[in-house]
């Protein structure tokens with residue numbers, strides 16, 4: 001297993017004890033409606049996305065994104081720039 005994931009899971013024993021599967025077998029965030037197939041994805045969401053201010057701004061339309069990759073995709077799809 002990847003070292004970072006092991007680290008997250010060890011930390012999660014304390015912090016994410018309420019994280020569990022919902023009725024559809026998915027891991028849902030209790031703060032928002034996001035749900036994930038994998039627990040590690042939900043933990044990543046809680047750590048890096050949920051309640052985190054978007055850091056990446058599109059300089060062409062001033063939309064904000066939480067991930068650089070999402071901004072890149074947006075720029076390419078909407079503005080046709082790389």
Ligand SMILES: [Zn+2]
Nearest residue numbers: 029031032050
């Ligand atoms: Zn959330």
Ligand SMILES: [Zn+2]
Nearest residue numbers: 058060061063
């Ligand atoms: Zn834009």
